[in-house]
Amino acid sequence: MRTILLFSIIALISIFAVSAQIPVSDEAPRGYMLGPGDEVTGKVLGEPQFDFVSTIDEDGRIEVPFVEQPIMAMCMTERDLRTEVTQLLGKYLRSPQLSVRVTKRNSRPPVSIYGEVRQQQQVDLTRRAFLLELISFAGGETEKSGGMIQVFRTRPPICVTPDQPVSWGANGTDVPSRMYSIAGLRQGSEEANPEILPGDIIVVQKAAPVYVTGEVIRPGELAIPEGGLPLMQAIAMASGITREAKTRTVKIYRRAAGSPEPEVIAANYDSIRKGETDDVMLKPFDIVEVGKAPKKFTDYLLEFATGVPNRIPIPIRPF
Incomplete structure (x- = not known):
């Protein structure tokens, strides 16, 4: 029991020690600073004739009843403005009890x-x-x-x-x-x-798009995620290839700088899957075309026997 209590005390001391290392700012937030278009409401306790509702003009000034000159309220807080107006009203009132509140904030767009x-x-x-x-x-x-x-x-x-x-x-x-x-x-x-x-x-x-077409289960547009998109992952995101896919040669059409004709990159899907060659990183707006392999004699026999085209998807484990 004493051992558990000792470890608990040590843990608490460690927490407080870490917390003490976190710097704490001594500067308190100033609050909302006034700008052109803001509406300010001021009320003097027991002296309603000194109450005011005023809008700060484009020069940052505000007009207050009984104060001869407009007050520069730009970048003042409610507290700053209350102090300033209280001093000016001191010419007419003894210890005025003034409250100032920003009733409309129009100076800051969202x-x-x-x-x-x-x-x-x-x-x-x-x-x-x-x-x-x-x-x-x-x-x-x-x-x-x-x-x-x-x-x-x-x-x-x-x-x-x-x-x-x-x-x-x-x-x-x-x-x-x-x-x-x-x-x-x-x-x-x-x-x-x-x-x-x-x-x-x-x-x-x-994300920039790439397009996967041809003998894949779900052809269409794909977004290149953060970190890039390899060819094998793109085909996996298209739900894999069909049985009729020509896997030895997958063509990638890529925009070529200064040429109207695209660059054609041939990738061997089988070799990449076996780890014999490196995967190909796709670039924005690449078009991946998985071609259709020529039919074998056994494919024709299977179609003739079943009456169904031999189009069986080959699943790919996502990366």
């Missing part, structure tokens, strides 16, 4: 999340948020994701703090953007998990 996510949506940011959190909020990426995320910065950020990103700077009329890796996000890379600002557009890129 973040848009599109592309290969499970729930495309727009999100209003009320605090600092990062890419991984927003992708998770949208349900994560789909199976057709190509492993890259493009973030567009549609407008310069306002009220940034020293540790926040600045404008990426658009060239001419182009909207600036940056690419981030989903693999980097999964590995916890800080570089792959940037802070997202209001108005940003997040697009999870769709």
Whole structure:
């Protein structure tokens, strides 16, 4: 019993020791900072004539009753504005009890999340948020994701703090953007998990396609997953080849740079399956054609006897 208790105490000490190594920021979050278009409501206890509802103009200023000049409210928090207005109303009231509240947040457009996510949506940011959190909020990426995320910065950020990103700077009329890796996000890379600002557009890129045709069970379009797509895996994803497939020569038609004619790559399916030759990594927009082998005499006899074409699928164990 004492031994169990001793190990429990040691475990607790270890937990607290690890927790103490985690840095904790001494800087408290400032809260929502005001911007053009925001509506602010102020109320003075017992003095309704000093109450106000005002909208911050495009210059970042706000008008308050009995205050001669507009107040620069840009990038102030509710607390900052309350302190400023309280001091100005002190000319007319003794120790005014003022409350200030942002009633409409119109200065920050929502973040848009599109592309290969499970729930495309727009999100209003009320605090600092990062890419991984927003992708998770949208349900994560789909199976057709190509492993890259493009973030567009549609407008310069306002009220940034020293540790926040600045404008990426658009060239001419182009909207600036940056690419981030989903693999980097999964590995916890800080570089792959940037802070997202209001108005940003997040697009999870769709994987480039390849096409599998001919003597396979389910011909059609396939998405190249993150990490690439070998030929054998592509055929397995098409549910395997048929009995009539010509397996010695599988043709891959590939776009050739600077030529209207595609490059033709011949792969020996049987040799790859036996491990005698290396598998072929497919590239975006490749067309895989599994040809039809010439019929043998026994095939004709089987068709004649059964009245059914000899088309039996050959299953392939997925990789």
